Amino acid sequence: MKKIVEFTVNGEPREMTVDTCRSLLDALREEVGLTGTKKGCDVGDCGACTVIVDGEPVNACLMLAVEAEGRSVQTVEGLQPGVDRLHPLQDAFMRHGASQCGFCTPGILMMAKKLLDDNPNPTDEDIRFGLSGNICRCTGYTKIFDAIKSAAREMEAARS
Amino acid sequence: MRRFDYHRAETLEHASRLLTELGDDTFLFAGGTDLLVEIRERLRRVRNVVDIKAIPGLSDITYDETRGLTFGALVTVGRLERLPLVRQRYPNLRAAFASLGSIQVRNRATVVGNICRASPSADTIPPLIADGAFVHIYSRTDMRVVPLSEFFTGPGRTVLAKGEIVTGITVPPAADNSGKAYLKHGRRKAMELSTVGVAVSLLMEEGVCSDIRIALGAVGATVLRASQAEAMLRGTALDAATVKSAADKAMEECTPISNVRASADYRRDMVGVLTGRAIKQALETFA
Structure with a gap:
């Protein structure tokens, strides 16, 4: 069975016709054409598919596309403020080498964005707790934590 | 899929x-x-x-000093984890909620779902049983209320009949003289299923333990009460020697199996260690 789903992606109203069995992750990638959100484990363990739905981060693999009806979804494609401008987190990830193979990066960026939105000055422990549902097999996490702390400082400086 | x-x-x-x-x-x-x-x-x-997410009335959270904390079937683990009332009055529930899955999972997972799945290792079950929680069950002919301790009949099995739906859970009020703890033991802190989980909820009156409930997770076909250990502790001052004997008794009362996560012997040992530790942590409320 297919259903028409009307929802908002990165601030833009969208409509998609999806099979009711389909996950939000598959629908975003294959119906909407936003392939920034990655499919790692597809069972909610790795966090690569993290998107923000109505302000809360969730695993897009563990949500059905039909559940997105009327809701607002933010993906990594919506993170940068303009075509030629990166989000401070994206910029810091590049400078710190916080991304190696890059597969976990979109999920980690979305989780880090939510973390800094709620808590502009996170401690190391806050960052560890905030990213505990995101697995990275390349970096050893240290550079990711460095990048997030650096982005937090820059965002703080930009506000003051 | x-x-x-x-x-x-x-x-x-x-x-x-x-x-x-x-x-x-x-x-x-x-x-x-x-x-x-x-x-x-x-x-x-x-x-x-x-x-069931479009059904009205299942997303409410209420608290009052006589009835306690009630939350509906659609209330997520994350919402309860972040609730100041839970942090302040139910540190045991807060510990269980914060250790379930990941933040992303908790923003979707419901406590009622965790309970209805009836896994012996479910994190939310031991502290809710230790607190004496009960479940509200809807059927087309009537509503019934069942103590959570009587809800489970085996791994993945509950007393729910066909067509019955759990609409919510009520946790009795947290008394000022109560102490509560939930300790989860796993190989890592996040995204982990419990190897053993121990919950303790107790009441102290003038230095004497007037009531205590101990619930053991992942060491039996369902979450178990260590009722003989509890009986040894009631009416005592919870001194170290009594707590040690009761923890040994809890080891005898549990019925763990060996699986990929741990051996039965290890689980039994950890029940002893964690029961003692959980009682100590529950008492820290009064320190």
């Missing part, structure tokens, strides 16, 4: 009717963090999914 039909229930009556009429292989869908994984990994045969 294996195919299934998706139904959106408008009312409890509607959901209950769908559960009865669509036959076996029909499952309620709230958070979906277990069900979708089970479908994808072919652990459960699912033909129909009944989404």
Whole structure:
């Protein structure tokens, strides 16, 4: 069975016709054409598919596309403020080498964005707790934590 | 993904009717963090999914000093974890909620779903049993209330009859003289299923333990009460020697199995260690 789903992606109203069995992750990638959100484990363990739905981060693999009806979804494609401008987190990830193979990066960026939105000055422990549902097999996490702390400082400086 | 039909229930009556009429292989869908994984990994045969998220009245959280804390079937683990009342009055529930899955999972998973899945290692069950929580069950003919300690009949099995739906949970009020703790033991802190989970809820009156409940997770077919250990502790000052004997008794009372996560012997040892530790932590409220 297919259903028409009307929802908002990165601030833009969208409509998609999806099979009711389909996950939000598959629908975003294959119906909407936003392939920034990655499919790692597809069972909610790795966090690569993290998107923000109505302000809360969730695993897009563990949500059905039909559940997105009327809701607002933010993906990594919506993170940068303009075509030629990166989000401070994206910029810091590049400078710190916080991304190696890059597969976990979109999920980690979305989780880090939510973390800094709620808590502009996170401690190391806050960052560890905030990213505990995101697995990275390349970096050893240290550079990711460095990048997030650096982005937090820059965002703080930009506000003051 | 294996195919299934998706139904959106408008009312409890509607959901209950769908559960009865669509036959076996029909499952309620709230958070979906277990069900979708089970479908994808072919652990459960699912033909129909009944989404209950459009049913009104299942998202409420209420607290009053006589009735306690009540939350509906759609209340997520994350919402309760972040609630100041839970942080302040129910540190045991807070510990269980914050250790379940990941932040992303907790933003979808519901406590009622965690309970209805009836896993012996479910994190939310031991502290809720230790607190004396009960579940509200809807059926098309009546409503009934069942103590959580009597809700489970085996791994993955509950007293729910076909067409019955758990609408919410009530946890008795947290008294000022109560102490509560939940300790989860696993190989890592996040995204982990419990190897052993121990919950203790106790009441102290003038330095004497007037009541105590100990619930043991992942060491039996269902979450167990260590009732003989509890009996040894009631009426005592919870001195170190008594606590040690009671922890030894809890080791005798549990019935663990060996599996990929740990051996039965290790689990039994950890029940002893964690029971002592959980009592100590519950008492820190009064320090």
